[in-house]
Amino acid sequence: MSFSRCQCDYTELAPVLTGSAVGAYAYGVASAQSVDAADIALYNGWLSQKYNAGMAYMERNSDVRTNPDKLLEGAKTVIVCAFAYPRPGSIEWGEGALRIASYALGDDYHEVLRRRLDIAAAEIKRMWGGECRVCVDTAPLRERYWAVKGGLGYIGLNGLLMLPGAGSCFFLGTILSTVSVSPKEPLEMNCGNCRRCIACCPASAIKDTEYGRTVVDCNKCLSCLTIELRGELPEGTRLRDRLYGCDMCQSSCPHNRLTAAPEPLPEFKPRSSLLNLKKEQVENMTQEEYSKLFKGSAIKRAKLEGLRRNARACD
């Protein structure tokens, strides 16, 4: 018979979350309260500028997005786990290959994280009782906000979560729990005087705001355009060699260049078939070839038409 006490200290979660079965590199723990007014203002300001580039799902469910209780009734704790993927600088590309964002070179992170977080959620329920809900990029929950609240990292000027001493090449997955877990303290860190990612962004997509934070304009960001946009790219868009995504604001960041790289999960090891894709090959790819090549890959999000369009805009 299991003993459950419906509360614990965040340190007690470490063996569950960072053990080999789940494999999180690190985790944060926050109390499941309503989202801060300042953060809601930043998000709404971003929407009002139309920086979401027509991605209407980002405008919906604002009540759920600001209140975790709407996703899991009685939620007391938000646990955010970080899972390492390969850094862009570590990828060995074939001669003349088109580039794919390093996070997308292995298996689809949605499935990998869900499988691993389901194990964690079952263990949390077994040990401490209560209910859990796993969210991986599909529910209206802003992982980065909760990661900051839960002391996992801070938001860099590139808009990504920065883990101290480990950089930003991590997927984030969340477990909401009705168990009361003592939270971690948020970190007092920021980018200091560095603005390197802003200077290196090929699309000038990182914008200052009146809220003292930067945001990304998805109308310009090459990652958003190559992955999320349906239909034609804006007139005159040149992608150089970027077939899917853009890694520049990560690869230029000193925290991803000068710190020891965390070991990526085995599922995210780059598939050799994706390191050698040529422009002509993508332009002429059949649906059958596409389905075979990208089986179990997050790249399917762009669809064959989207990849062909991107290849046409490459040099």
Ligand code: SF4
């Ligand atoms: S992904 Fe690329 S285009 Fe988008 S903000 Fe980062 S550097 Fe700029």
Ligand code: SF4
């Ligand atoms: S490049 Fe500099 S400014 Fe940009 S996220 Fe990294 S540390 Fe922050």
